[in-house]
Amino acid sequence: MFKYSKVALGIATCFALTGCLEVEDNDDSKKLAEQVEQQNSIIQEQLDLAKQQHEITQAPITLTGKVVSVSEGASASDATISVLVDGQWRESGSVDEQGQFSVAKLPAGHEVLVKVASASDAFVTRYFAVSTPYSTITREESFDLLDLEVSAGYTKEFTVQESGTGEGLKALSIWAADIVADDTMVGNRRPRDAYLEQMTKEYSQKAVFNEEKSVYQITLAKDLPSALLYQADINADKIADYRPEFAPFNFDAETMTLVSADNVTDTDNFYLEPVKQQAYKLALTVLNSDGNVIEVDRIVAQGNDMGAKFATLNAETMQYELDAKYFGQLTLQIPSFIKGDVVFNGSTVNIQSYDEQNGSYGVEINGNYNRVDLVDNTLNLVVKVTDNLVEETSVSVLNTKGMRTAEDHAAIYFNVPVAVEADSIEVQKNQDVTISSEDGLTTVVAQPVTVAVSTSTDLNNTRLKISPDAPLEVGRSYSIKLNKVQNLASGETESIGYSTGYTFVQTDSDFSLDSIVADNDNFRKNGKLILTKNSAGQSSSDTQSYNPTYLFMPINFANVEHFSIQYTGYTENGEQYDLNRDVTVVEDGRINTWNTDVARVHQLANNEQIVYPHNYTELNPGTTLTNGNYLRVRTDVYYLGDNTSTSTNDITFAYKLQLKGDKTIKTGTLTLPIQ
Template identity: 30%
Template sequence: MKFKLSLIASALLLTGCLEVEDNKSNQELADAVNAQNDILKQQNQQQLILAGTLENVSTDGSLAGAKVELVVGDKTYSSSDVATDGSFTITDVPFGSDYLIKVTSAEDSFLNAFIYGTSRGEASTSVTESLGTIYLSKGIDKTFSVEDAATDEAVTGLTFYSYTHAIQGNREGGISGFLDNSYQSTYDAETKMYTIKVPQDRRNQIRVSFDIDGDKEDDFEPQSTSFNRTVNPNLSTAYLISNINLLVQDTILVDKAIDVSHNLKLRVSIIDKNINELEGVKITAVNDDDKSFDFTFDEETKQYVADVTYESGIDILVPSFSKGDVYYASNNARISRNDSLQVNTHGFDNNQNMRYRSYSVDLDSEELDIVLAVRETTLESEVEMVTASQVSDDYVYRVFYSRPIALLDDSVSLIQKDKISVVKGNNSDSDIWLDGQTYITEQDASVDVDASLSLNGTKLTLKPKATLEQGTDYQYTIKELKDVASEVDANVNNDSSREFTTKYTSTTFDINSLIIDNNNYMNNGLPIVTQNTAGQNVTPDNDYGVANLILPPNLEDIFENLIIEQVKYVRNGIQQLDVRRIEVVRNGDAFTATNNALKTAENENVIFGDGVSSSRYLRGLTIDDGKFSYVRLGYNSFQDHTNSSENNVTFNYSYELKSGETKAGTLTLSVQ
């Protein structure tokens, strides 16, 4: 028996593991071998370690009682002791798992912090993954009241959430538990005051829902512009305010929320100067979202009737028309919603002169009777613009006129302003540009536009025929029109043009898409473009260049806040500490330069046309032609990162998206 065990032990040393049939005759042997297998498996398993540093930015900087825990699923992993310099490690972290790091202090040296991340996938060797620096702050109790601005009464039933969490850029899974991992406000019914704990020396966000009754509609709206409305999956509706702005407010004034959409039945009487009710008139209503509503005629009441929906206001439009030999000019009425329904229309005085009329009706009115007078006119009267819309989100422009109009060949146009044209010397044999030259111009360019008339020829609708370029300036222009009744060309100059800027279709962001570019015409030590347009080779030269962090051009569409904090850099294999903080976006405003990338060989001769500023173009980048934003990471110059020469920059980042989502982490990018 001893001999048999020795053989088994030798086999274990050679093979590592041995499977043994587990039966009654050798149960003890099986138990011993299986236990040995478990030990060997644990020894062979690679280990993932998370390492980071705590820093209390408050005056005393105390980390007394600091504790760091990592939670994966329902299991908690305790870290090693936090060192005096704030460093800590967490061992045996599961690979490829979403985790939550909890940073707490038993002595209340700082506010709790929560970091969400995802550990890396399995590796062939043990790996230490850096969490970077986790910044902490002492807490302070902020007490304030919330009052109805109209009644001065206290508003109760609110819960404010002070978030001290961050989301690492590597986080892959969804985030839950925001409300649990936050400081919540309390309310004192006697003093009518709210109290919430916020960081004293670090910026954070406080969120609140003003949907008190839970119907997913705000019951109140804050007056302060420090509040920003946001989308939050954990709250039906939410507003956010920074602790910096909250700390200076002792009273938050709110207004009762007004329903954003309202229904109204309109009954319109069209009369002439003799108070005769006119039938057979084509009228329409258009709300502020440019939605149109048609009217039907009620034979019994002699009124035009329509059921409309609107938010802030609606226009009733009557185009010009004729009855027999009598011509009537167009007219309109406006209904605006404020503290009451304000009706602006036209009528006649005792001398049969047309007069502007304005009056108010109850805000809760479900049905509204309006009298709208129209005046007689002649064919010699000039066409006038009644009203014009703003350009809609789908880039449609609508204009209403006082009389029916027809379009001439050049009545309407749509131009792209300062369209960039790049002509390279080898593009064509028929142009004047030599090989080796690239010519840049910026000129207005015509865009095909679809023009249509409706409402008896008094409503003109313009829209582009093709997809417009993103983030670009355009302009609609209306020139001479034909007056249908008089058959005379009319030049309507008032508000005859409208400028607008197209939006970017994507507002998503991936921190790993950022690039550090030294603008040296090289990438990884090799030329980006190897020849100019004359076919002449460039001379490879991995020059030094200032490091620029390349960012999306539409930062203000993506971020509410974005902070980059450079920590260190490696230049030609030598590491240097270089701490600098850059506020890229603050409160929705971007502090960056925007430019146009132009990809050419270094030995290409670029010629800029009249009025074109060369400073608006940047050559030598790794990115394709187009608009981009960038910030300069100090004034240190770098060569490209290559296999033989390490060049990179490490920085901490923290950002808040327009949606309210926040993330923070550390990133090292090679210089390109």
């Protein structure tokens, strides 16, 4: 039963009292009845209005959009729309003759899943994950999803074999990454990822193994390729059991990519390597600066997943021994320590990849790299630590670790134990951008800001950890300044004036060629205005605008060693033209800032006025991309319109891509439509 609000009841009471006052001295019974009826009618109207406003407040959003088939000969005319809201499906009817649809009475600020299906199976059922906008108004609000693309389907058959043995892997969980995340879901990363993961498990296309044919079979969209993923952690022990052949990976990843979207139609045979545990005996000898064997306070093993955390001293051999059992890499830390009047400086040992051909490990000791043979399943290492007298030892920085992802921490390693006061640390963001829009005017303020952090020390007080109190912004740089520290070896407070320089923050996801978008920043998508009104409610100009075309990419190159492109041509209104320009995006694991820059994307109407009080370089207000920071790459192509069904506009480039830890250089050609 509808519950009337206190405001509505108050209005009703007010009208009732007013009615009584107006008819108090009226003895005409007929007139009295008419006036009472009139007042009751007014009261009912107010109550009905209150009820209507309450219902709108609970579900004010109307989703609109258009279902478009991208497959020749496959019609979307019989498309049906369903919406999943709070775990319940709402059957919302069919599209009209133009493919348009409308779904009313949806809650604001909710994740919903839009299902587009064909009664005749003319196209593959597709799902679109959407976050409805927040609303504080008491009237219905329309939210346009624009074009929801669907495609005819086909059955892909493929095999998965174990690398080396060729044994068929028949029991893998494999699915398509075909749940489309609308731009509205990008802003809040954690809830978005959790929701998409849940929806993918329930509604994505799943592969089934056909025993008769000895192949996996899965239904995919023919003209909207999607990547295939698989469950890498088969036995649910939080460690991957199979990894992609010749590709970098995370050992604790539950899900991995079997094939990317750009290669899904070209490959039918896939190979996975079993993830092997590293298991051997480690024997470490520690020498002082004179070459004499010494004891240390402790040796910490970081990443020894199934083994001990600390190495133990063998009193007979004077070697520190450790049963190494891990996946990936192993790091040994010898913290700085004091014995008598001597300070022994800390050391770091990184044990890297194992080369099965020559039976050796890559080992880095205090920055010096060598390969060390595994003999009788024992890895023998020697580390020399430097030393100084306590009174002669001043604080110095041995090594640093920057904050490279949004939720990363920084670390500074010292030669002696230290204590640091919180006010001695300053973490600065190079440019904090705030954007506000009102009455047709958008103000962009960009200036450096100080970031709140928490600090702690460990490794015998020789490592300072600096953790931001809130996630960092991807696409921005951060620096750390340390003014003074207390030298616990000497008891003195020292001013060191140390600065780490700026570290560029990227996302923690892997780079994908599928994420590259060619956009002309013309305030349109598929030839239609993205925003039809500015912040003052004034209608946007429908005049076509032309701007330079750029390639936009998410800032997630942490796993990339080299990435370069060569533009070879472009199409303008159906006419093809040659183009020859080389651009190196990533070289030696670093983003090449000569050919790229970070662009701030923020969608605005084309009649919105923009002001930059602090000389902020540039805002991209007219792209199809979700608001945020992107790596932008020049194309030197100007005045291309949107790629539409009636006008072909695209750009073509060849690429070379090498991932870190992989000697293979992947090459290919991409043609991207202009957005």
